[in-house]
Amino acid sequence: MAPTSWGRRRVLLLNATYEPLTALPLRRAVVLVMCGKADVVHGDPAGLTLHAATVSLPVPSVIRLSTYVRVPYRAQVPLTRAGLMHRDRYRCAYCGGRADTIDHVIPRSRSGPHSWQNCVACCAKCNHRKADRLLSELGWHLRVVPTAPHGPHWRLLVHSGEADPLWRPYLGVAA
Numbered sequence: 001m002a003p004t005s006w007g008r009r010r011v012l013l014l015n016a017t018y019e020p021l022t023a024l025p026l027r028r029a030v031v032l033v034m035c036g037k038a039d040v041v042h043g044d045p046a047g048l049t050l051h052a053a054t055v056s057l058p059v060p061s062v063i064r065l066s067t068y069v070r071v072p073y074r075a076q077v078p079l080t081r082a083g084l085m086h087r088d089r090y091r092c093a094y095c096g097g098r099a100d101t102i103d104h105v106i107p108r109s110r111s112g113p114h115s116w117q118n119c120v121a122c123c124a125k126c127n128h129r130k131a132d133r134l135l136s137e138l139g140w141h142l143r144v145v146p147t148a149p150h151g152p153h154w155r156l157l158v159h160s161g162e163a164d165p166l167w168r169p170y171l172g173v174a175a
């Protein structure tokens with residue numbers, strides 16, 4: 001694997017307890033493994049290998065810290081498109097069809113906030129039909145009341161739209 005292709009690749013870092021912590025650039029993940037601070041849990045599915053001066057190492061996809069680190073609790077998970085689509089499982093909040101966009105339940109034009117509680121995944125058809133109206137004006141109902149997600153794995157999901165399939169068991173996401 002050429003060092004030039006390292007740039008965009010991310011590696012899932014797990015705590016010693018297998019809790020997901022963050023997605024690291026490959027370069028930093030390799031340094032942790034080389035220093036003995038982390039072990040490779042899953043290597044690259046294609047079996048790619050890194051060759052440094054004196055060692056060769058399988059390209060990691062998931063690594064785990066050898067020593068437990070305490071993580072400060074942060075209450076608010078940032079709202080992102082990727083995170084919202086994961087929360088709603090790519091299903092339209094109104095008809096249950098495949099979602100392609102994000103809808104503000106109370107439209108922004110009517111002072112609806114851009115929040116987890118007011119944003120839902122939505123199909124293009126429902127989004128177009130709803131336009132700037134309130135649910136009460138349409139006689140529509142939400143299939144599920146939108147809430148803000150909690151838990152450490154959400155910090156990862158909101159930043160990694162299409163996570164490596166090898167990460168899924170650690171993120172609590174159905175494969």
Ligand SMILES: [Zn+2]
Pocket residue numbers: 092093094095096097122123124125126127
């Ligand atoms: Zn729909």
